[in-house]
Amino acid sequence: MPSATNTPGIDTGVLETSIGSATQALLGFRQADGHWVFELEADCTIPAEYVLLRHYLAEPVDTVLEAKIARYLRRVQGAHGGWPLVHDGEFDMSASVKAYFALKMIGDAIDAPHMLRAREAIHARGGASKSNVFTRFMLALFGVTTWRATPVLPVEIMLLPMWSPFHLNKISYWARTTLVPLLVLAALKPRAKNPKGVGIDELFLEDPRSVGMTSRAPHQSRGWHVLFSTLDRILRVIEPLFPKWLRARAVNAAVAFTEERLNGEDGMGAIFPPMANAVMMYEALGKGPDYPPRASQRRGLDLLLVIGEDEAYCQPCVSPIWDTALTCHALLEAGSDEAVAPAKRGLDWLVPKQVLDVKGDWAVKAPQIRPGGWAFQYNNAYYPDLDDTAVVVMAMDRARRSAPNPAYDAAIARGREWIEGMQSKDGGWAAFDVNNLEYYLNNIPFSDHGALLDPPTEDVTARCISMLAQLGETAGNPSVAAGIAYLRRTQLAEGSWYGRWGLNYVYGTWSVLCALNAAGVAHSDPMMRKAADWLVSIQNADGGWGEDATSYRLDYKKFDTGFDGGPSTASQTAWALLGLMAAGEVENAAVARGIRYLMATQTQKGLWDEQRYTATGFPRVFYLRYHGYSKFFPLWALARYRNLRKTNSRVVGVGM
Numbered sequence: 082m083p084s085a086t087n088t089p090g091i092d093t094g095v096l097e098t099s100i101g102s103a104t105q106a107l108l109g110f111r112q113a114d115g116h117w118v119f120e121l122e123a124d125c126t127i128p129a130e131y132v133l134l135r136h137y138l139a140e141p142v143d144t145v146l147e148a149k150i151a152r153y154l155r156r157v158q159g160a161h162g163g164w165p166l167v168h169d170g171e172f173d174m175s176a177s178v179k180a181y182f183a184l185k186m187i188g189d190a191i192d193a194p195h196m197l198r199a200r201e202a203i204h205a206r207g208g209a210s211k212s213n214v215f216t217r218f219m220l221a222l223f224g225v226t227t228w229r230a231t232p233v234l235p236v237e238i239m240l241l242p243m244w245s246p247f248h249l250n251k252i253s254y255w256a257r258t259t260l261v262p263l264l265v266l267a268a269l270k271p272r273a274k275n276p277k278g279v280g281i282d283e284l285f286l287e288d289p290r291s292v293g294m295t296s297r298a299p300h301q302s303r304g305w306h307v308l309f310s311t312l313d314r315i316l317r318v319i320e321p322l323f324p325k326w327l328r329a330r331a332v333n334a335a336v337a338f339t340e341e342r343l344n345g346e347d348g349m350g351a352i353f354p355p356m357a358n359a360v361m362m363y364e365a366l367g368k369g370p371d372y373p374p375r376a377s378q379r380r381g382l383d384l385l386l387v388i389g390e391d392e393a394y395c396q397p398c399v400s401p402i403w404d405t406a407l408t409c410h411a412l413l414e415a416g417s418d419e420a421v422a423p424a425k426r427g428l429d430w431l432v433p434k435q436v437l438d439v440k441g442d443w444a445v446k447a448p449q450i451r452p453g454g455w456a457f458q459y460n461n462a463y464y465p466d467l468d469d470t471a472v473v474v475m476a477m478d479r480a481r482r483s484a485p486n487p488a489y490d491a492a493i494a495r496g497r498e499w500i501e502g503m504q505s506k507d508g509g510w511a512a513f514d515v516n517n518l519e520y521y522l523n524n525i526p527f528s529d530h531g532a533l534l535d536p537p538t539e540d541v542t543a544r545c546i547s548m549l550a551q552l553g554e555t556a557g558n559p560s561v562a563a564g565i566a567y568l569r570r571t572q573l574a575e576g577s578w579y580g581r582w583g584l585n586y587v588y589g590t591w592s593v594l595c596a597l598n599a600a601g602v603a604h605s606d607p608m609m610r611k612a613a614d615w616l617v618s619i620q621n622a623d624g625g626w627g628e629d630a631t632s633y634r635l636d637y638k639k640f641d642t643g644f645d646g647g648p649s650t651a652s653q654t655a656w657a658l659l660g661l662m663a664a665g666e667v668e669n670a671a672v673a674r675g676i677r678y679l680m681a682t683q684t685q686k687g688l689w690d691e692q693r694y695t696a697t698g699f700p701r702v703f704y705l706r707y708h709g710y711s712k713f714f715p716l717w718a719l720a721r722y723r724n725l726r727k728t729n730s731r732v733v734g735v736g737m
Contacts, residue, residue: 091676096723099680103716104415106687107408108423110712115426117408118401119709120387122394123698125157125164126176127353129183130219131382131395134357136186137222138364139274146386147187149393154180155195156392162202167630167694167704172202175216178209178284186279200284208286213702214295214527215354218263222361223273225280230292232526233316234260236268237327239334243445249338250445252522253535254464254513257442258342258350260527262358265335268328271365294526299635301524313526336366340374342463348381351458352398356382397698397705402455404709405431406472410737411713413479414720425480431455431473432488436462437495443503447515450502453495467503467510468541468582470496471548475736478551497552500545501560508563509537509571510545512582532699538581539571540589543596547736550599561600568593569608576611577644584695584704585632586644587653590616591660599736604665613664616657617671624678625649626657627693633700651689652707654678655714659737662721667731676722679715689715 110117128150135143159165163177181199189196203209210230212220220226239261241248249257282289294313297303339359342349348356356378363375370376385396405427412424436452441463444450454465455473474496477489503515511517514535523533546564554561572578572593573586580589590612597609604610620626629647658675666672682689691711694704725731 091673091680093723095680096676096719099683100415100716100719100723101417102687103683103712103719104412104417104420104687107411107712107716108419110709111423111427114430115423116401116405116430117427117709118399119404119707119712121396121398121400122387122706122708123397123703124166124173124176125154125180126703127385127397128153128394129176129179130353130357131386132183132186133179133219133223134360134382136275136277136279137273137361138370139276146388146393149388149391150395151184151187151189153392153394154184158195158199162198163206164199166702168692168706170630170694172206174203174206174209174211175213177203178212178216178281179219181284182279182281185281186277191283203284204286209281209284209289210287210292217292217295218266220281220289222266222271223275223280225282226289226292228267228270229317230294231267232294233313233320234264234267234527235316235320235323236264236331236335237323238264239331239338240327247522247525250442251517251519252533253517254350254442255352255354255535256533258352258355258464259358261335261338262349262355262362265332265362266358266365268332269365271361308524310526332366336362343374343377344381344460344462345377346381346384347458347460348378350464351456351461353382353385353395354397397703399458400707400709401459402431402434402466402469402473403457404707406455406469406476407717408709408713409476410472410479411717411720413476414717414724416720416724421480421483424476425484428473428477428480428489431477432492434459435473435492435495436465439463441465443514446517447502450499451495453497453499455496464513465499466512467500468512468544470500471541471544472737474500474548475551479735493552497548500548504545504560504563505537507537508567509539509542510564511535511537512541532702537567539568539578540580540582540592542567543578543589543592544737546596547592547599550596550601551736554600556600556602565597565600565602568596572608572612575644576613576615578612580697581700582697583656584628584630584653584697585700587616587619587626587628587656587660588695591656591663594660594663595733595737598663598665598733609664613661613666613669616661617666617669619644619646620657620671620674621646621649623649624674625651625654625682626675627653628695630694630697630704633697635701647693649678649682650691650693650695650711651679651682651715652691652695652710655718658718659714659721662718662725663733665731667722667725672722676719679719683715688712 161172163172164180166173217230221228221231349359359378368375387394409424409427412420435455439462454470457466457469474493477493481489505516512535517535542564549561556562577586578589578593627647627649629645632645654675661672689711694706696705696707698705
């Protein structure tokens, strides 16, 4: 790639003003104890499910709160009449069914214009019977459909040995924690109290009680699907014949599994679906609202609410570790005294959050490894996150370079030890588990979302390599070498890498370029050159970068049919800039244009407006809008650009 060495200059004074303004704005979001936590917004399904849960339990109606949630749901309704998974996104059946059901439950009339439009959109796409598996379980619990519309989930799964084809420790943490209380619900088949008696039969084109199982999902193999569907039909016949003593034992095992992982008010798995399922499980078992485990989960769900003056919604979880660590990176990059001191205070807040005394579910496949990771949420000891851990370690390492800190040294050593032990046998790293490679399980009927597993991914692998490299390891280290080999294998034809946890190829490519640079891979390496060329080629005319959620399509083959560009966003622009700078392209004209885009779109408050979703829960199924991304990533990119322009080498000297 020809580097443009004579790019038009950027006024250093204006750049410094932009960095200073962004720094001040970011500091304004500090919590009293020095950490950061920003809103984490998903689609309409989480607030809709929150409303439906309250009515499922026949809790007293909070008319003020429901009115605010209703205003939120009406605002995010799409122009197509239904509800999307992302801002301005395409119609999604399950999201639309849940949002409609919640609004009807709140009291919106079915002949109101927005409800009529939603119903017409749902009908035009085949009706509510086209909903996904999770929505079908909700509909069965409310008696809208029968349990024949859901896959058979025998609670006896809890008793299967590890060598069996299906085992809880062969699926992801999020699936595991969601599934266990759901197994109890599927066994007991309770009915929602639903005091208003609200149903949504009108969303179906057939009698909802005649709806059967889902058809094969696009990602599922025809052969595997036939096998598992046949097994489902067999189980449907024989499940009622299982001995009662066996069922009781399995239910007890599910309850014990749940209660060991409740996390108090932080909740089971510290994410909404398992917490809500646990509350309903206790209800089905006859445990009242005051039963301590149920009460703690119910309070935890309320802690996920974001209640504004006019609107309210429910978050899927909270992200304080992630937000704090990334904010600290941005502030350390900014580098001023007023930025560095708060960053170090944020890192001090992170030190005691390291999980050192609990061997979580990950230890089933890595029993010899000592714990040492950080979770994503405030407390989630059974499920620390490799991505968070790598980012925290790199931030602490940056901070200790200027101010040695024995507490950071100890935390870094344990975090590194844990991550090295969590490398999968294919050379990559996953988010929460190790060697979660049982891909055939994505073909079971329950996995129509295609996200049952937590296998290694390019972005998390890159983060772990970045951490090891920043701590001094090179491509000669066996773990780093295996990781780089994994990344060489997974690079796509046009030069990009898949981004599992961020949208998408821009995120993945940024992550990998940072790792390769940190590990000492030459900027002239064809792998890096292709990636940098690709990033330049997809820059928008306004100088920014953007990517749409539809780029997670299953038929992605090459650049002209897979990548779906979108309007420029501050966070995606920052990722592209950080990636290009890691590849040695500081002087490239594309970088200057991107920096100008960020400076031009910065608001008077020092921030950036970003309504689009740029993060991923489950590709094609569930997306996230981190409200912090548009606050710390642009600052990071601007400060990185300024810092590199002041050096002779123009080489990024850290892992991110």
